[in-house]
Amino acid sequence: MPMKTSALLMLTAATILGSAACAEPGKWSDEPVRIVVTFPPGGTSDLVARILAQYLESEYGQKAVVDNRPGAGGTVAADYVAQQPADGTTLILANNAPFTIAPTQFDSLPYDPVDGFTHIANLGASTPGLFVQPALEITDLDGFIAMAKGDGITYGSSGVGSITHILGQAVDTALEIETIHVPYQGSAPAIQDFRAGVLEAFYDSMAQNSSMIEDGEVVALAVASPERSKRFPEIPTFRELGYDVVIENWTGLSGPAGMDPEMVQTIHDSVEEIMAIPAVIEQMDQWGIAHTEMTTEEFNGFVAKTIEVWRPLIEAAKVNGG
Secondary structure (H helix, E strand, O other), X not given: OOHHHHHHHHHHHXXXXXXXXXXXXXXXXXXXXXXXXXXXXXXXXXXHHHHHHHHHHHHHOOOEEEEEOOOHXXXXXXXXXXXXXXXXXXXXXXXXXXXXXXXXXXXXXXXXXXXXXXXXXXXXXXXXXXXXXXXXXOOOHHHHHHHHHOOOOEEEXXXXXXXXXHHHHHHHHHHOOOOEEEEOOOHHHHHHHHHOOOOOEEEEEOHHHHHXXXXXXXXXXXXXXXXXXXXXXXXXXXXXXXXXXXXXXXXXXXXXXXXXXXHHHHHHHHHHXXXXXXXXXXXXXXXXXXXXXXXXXXXXXXXXXXXXXXXXXXXXXXXXXX
């Protein structure tokens, strides 16, 4: 081999090796990671997924994109993720709908909500409330009950079998009323119709609607948390009004079953580090999401437990998707 050609090849190889050494691979994958969301853009789950994607890239160089796949109470997205390779490139923003509610709501599922996934990290929980149109001039639950038993009330939820649907049915049962349910594919379109005057009421996260509360665009009648909200202490809980309705919406990060334990630990630790960033803490507070750190093992146990805890509530609400 001529000297010049040999030297050129050596220089090229050194350049390639040097570039590889200087490259910044992702935290656990050199491929972009998809965070699948069970609802359309605009809802709390979507916002949480996007802040995770943002900080995974800015803090660790792990490119991440949000992939919205709404439908069938979150089961469309969950089934999709369960079938993907367990290489860490496809994750799901887990929540009540496909993992806690669907196992009771549907007679059968195309996936196992516990063993069919690697439940990696808990993100936290938020609390929904009941909102009505100011024009209705309803200021408390007594007024809501009176209208429901009179002219009737139409309320919106983020979908059949969603936490807001379960809450709506639980409130109907507790208050001994019957309201008209209008399901949407996510909370964002429900709020849009509420603002347009199509809906008289809707159930959704307190924090997500904080600006509407402050601007007087909605009247918040009650919150489904064990205690009053620190941000809105003037809004009573259903429980203190005499109705034992307590429902919280949990979120977490999960992947397909069979993921490498070291990769899982890396993702878990990365999520916990992100959740400890002051700006993220502030943002989560604004969304009303209280973070509780769990190990991966604890989070898997938590998901399994929620199915049994929620089962009687779902059955009592008579939410069945077939």
